[in-house]
Amino acid sequence: MTGALAPTKPLSVADRCDRCGAQAYVRAVLVGGGDLLFCAHHGRKYAEALRASGADIQDETDRLTETPATAPGDER
Numbered sequence: 001m002t003g004a005l006a007p008t009k010p011l012s013v014a015d016r017c018d019r020c021g022a023q024a025y026v027r028a029v030l031v032g033g034g035d036l037l038f039c040a041h042h043g044r045k046y047a048e049a050l051r052a053s054g055a056d057i058q059d060e061t062d063r064l065t066e067t068p069a070t071a072p073g074d075e076r
Helices: 040-052 061-065
Strands: 026-029 035-038 056-059
Touching: 026 040, 035 040, 040 056, 040 061
Parallel strands: none
Antiparallel strands: 026 035, 026 056
16 A cells, blocks of 8 residues: 655656656656656656655656647747
């Protein structure tokens, strides 16, 4: 059983994967405090084990498939 996910700020381009250094899209909030950041690949790889140990997962991988509402001026 996991606790409620504490409010956290969205991940930014400055947040990096703790395994490979790529942009982080997944935050695992650990039961004992602290968190781990992962890219989409490593987030998928470790999510099951982290959940089993009671971590709460903040998954923002859906941002990878979002498209901007409008194209920049030079692309119209």
